[in-house]
Amino acid sequence: MTVTHQVYALLAAVSSLGFLCKADPLPPVSEISFEWLNGFFLKVSWTWERPVDLPPSCEVEYYVYRPTTAAFSTTGPHRKTILQQDVDRYLTEEAGSGRWDIDVQVVGVPPCDNWKSKNTSKTVTTKKPRGELVEDFKCVTDPDGMNCSWIPLDPDLNVTLSYGSCEESEENMTSLKKCDERYVDGKRNGCYLRDEDACVLIETESELKTFEAALVIRLPKMSIREDGDHLRLTWTSPDVGTACVWEYEVCYTECEIPRNCLTTHMDATEDGSLKILYDDRCRYEFKYKVKTSRYCIEVPSDGSGSMTYVPQGKGPAPSSDPGGNTPPVLSLSSTIVIASVLSVVLSVCLVLTCYCFKRHRDIFCPSIPDPSAIFKGMMVNGNKDLMPSTSSHLYTPMPEAVECCKLILVAENSTVQENS
Ligand SMILES: *[C@@H]1O[C@H](CO)[C@@H](O)[C@H](O)[C@H]1NC(C)=O
Ligand SMILES: *[C@@H]1O[C@H](CO)[C@@H](O)[C@H](O)[C@H]1NC(C)=O
Ligand SMILES: *[C@@H]1O[C@H](CO)[C@@H](O)[C@H](O)[C@H]1NC(C)=O
Numbered sequence: 001m002t003v004t005h006q007v008y009a010l011l012a013a014v015s016s017l018g019f020l021c022k023a024d025p026l027p028p029v030s031e032i033s034f035e036w037l038n039g040f041f042l043k044v045s046w047t048w049e050r051p052v053d054l055p056p057s058c059e060v061e062y063y064v065y066r067p068t069t070a071a072f073s074t075t076g077p078h079r080k081t082i083l084q085q086d087v088d089r090y091l092t093e094e095a096g097s098g099r100w101d102i103d104v105q106v107v108g109v110p111p112c113d114n115w116k117s118k119n120t121s122k123t124v125t126t127k128k129p130r131g132e133l134v135e136d137f138k139c140v141t142d143p144d145g146m147n148c149s150w151i152p153l154d155p156d157l158n159v160t161l162s163y164g165s166c167e168e169s170e171e172n173m174t175s176l177k178k179c180d181e182r183y184v185d186g187k188r189n190g191c192y193l194r195d196e197d198a199c200v201l202i203e204t205e206s207e208l209k210t211f212e213a214a215l216v217i218r219l220p221k222m223s224i225r226e227d228g229d230h231l232r233l234t235w236t237s238p239d240v241g242t243a244c245v246w247e248y249e250v251c252y253t254e255c256e257i258p259r260n261c262l263t264t265h266m267d268a269t270e271d272g273s274l275k276i277l278y279d280d281r282c283r284y285e286f287k288y289k290v291k292t293s294r295y296c297i298e299v300p301s302d303g304s305g306s307m308t309y310v311p312q313g314k315g316p317a318p319s320s321d322p323g324g325n326t327p328p329v330l331s332l333s334s335t336i337v338i339a340s341v342l343s344v345v346l347s348v349c350l351v352l353t354c355y356c357f358k359r360h361r362d363i364f365c366p367s368i369p370d371p372s373a374i375f376k377g378m379m380v381n382g383n384k385d386l387m388p389s390t391s392s393h394l395y396t397p398m399p400e401a402v403e404c405c406k407l408i409l410v411a412e413n414s415t416v417q418e419n420s
């Protein structure tokens with residue numbers, strides 16, 4: 001055997017070994033098609049021809065790769081099925097679009113897992129393009145269902161809302177329910193959904209969007225009362241989520257100084273309560289919110305509430321202030337304006353008083369005749385010793401300074417001449 005022959009034999013052995021060990025190429029799937037079962041669930045189907053040289057003991061399964069979204073991160077980068085179809089939930093708001101590029105691959109089940117196919121790609125799309133349509137969609141849960149509302153982006157467009165379960169189950173994947181009891185409340189539109197949780201399809205003639213309804217609970221009312229040297233804050237527990245533990249968070253200012261935020265956990269059987277040390281010289285401003293914590297999906301309260309507490313007897317009674325409005329207080333600028341007006345008025349009064357006083361000086365300060373002059377003769381005649389030695393020591397009033405106002409009459413003609 002020549003060296004050349006030996007090399008060829010070795011190459012052949014290596015390549016056959018490689019062929020056995022390396023992934024044997026399986027043919028890819030073909031004819032991928034898709035069908036929307038309802039607005040949320042999509043059935044993707046394909047066909048595949050089993051190669052004749054595939055050992056009969058080898059089973060295969062199909063991997064469906066779809067762009068990973070947060071909701072599906074638990075299922076990994078792909079879904080597995082032994083059927084030639086796969087049903088899964090595709091929500092536009094999870095993808096941020098109405099199109100998904102998916103790949104389907106055939107893979108042998110161990111011990112045949114070396115056998116793999118190439119990917120076959122397909123782009124699946126929603127029936128209508130995705131549109132924003134509405135914003136700030138939220139559903140307030142109550143024991144019977146959800147009161148959902150949203151702000152339409154274009155109030156002239158007639159959007160329709162349908163809903164159904166987000167759970168994957170044969171019965172739930174066909175029809176959707178229409179939303180009833182539509183209402184308009186200011187800028188918001190809304191309706192009532194008779195379900196505990198739901199996926200929502202919002203559509204117009206030309207666009208749609210699908211998402212899982214965001215739940216909120218109605219904000220519980222807070223009350224405040226003095227309890228010794230503490231203030232006690234209490235809430236009535238929400239009428240939903242009875243299996244949940246609720247977390248109450250309170251942030252507040254004491255005499256306008258921000259304090260650390262406090263949290264407390266309560267289960268639904270007890271009313272929420274929190275105690276804070278209290279200084280009766282201070283005004284308190286509270287902000288609070290509530291959310292589920294353990295044993296439940298996260299549900300926050302619908303916004304946050306605020307309340308002001310002013311100690312009794314030191315100011316107005318405690319007032320509920322859900323809008324977060326503070327009572328009207330004179331602003332610094334208006335105070336300054338009032339002060340300057342007052343000072344101008346006062347100075348004008350002062351000037352007028354001075355003028356008046358000067359004009360009627362004789363009334364306010366009548367000139368009193370010199371008593372020594374009246375009793376002069378009597379004193380001179382009676383007791384000479386008591387008389388002052390010289391008359392120069394006697395008070396002689398100075399001549400009153402009289403302001404001389406000269407009125408200069410100017411002829412109109414001359415002024416005109418001067419100015420011209
Ligand atoms: C198939 O596509 C997925 C992503 O869509 C990729 O992760 C995987 O590596 C691809 N497989 C092959 C054999 O190309
Ligand atoms: C839903 O909420 C709106 C606004 O708060 C209210 O007017 C309406 O009565 C509520 N509907 C139901 C069924 O509770
Ligand atoms: C909106 O659509 C609904 C159902 O298609 C229809 O009954 C209603 O009259 C429409 N309203 C307007 C203002 O177009």
Ligand SMILES: *[C@@H]1O[C@H](CO)[C@@H](O)[C@H](O)[C@H]1NC(C)=O
Nearest residue numbers: 163164165169171172173195
């Ligand atoms: C989902 O299916 C279950 C039965 O499997 C049914 O009880 C439930 O009402 C269905 N939900 C919806 C929204 O259709």
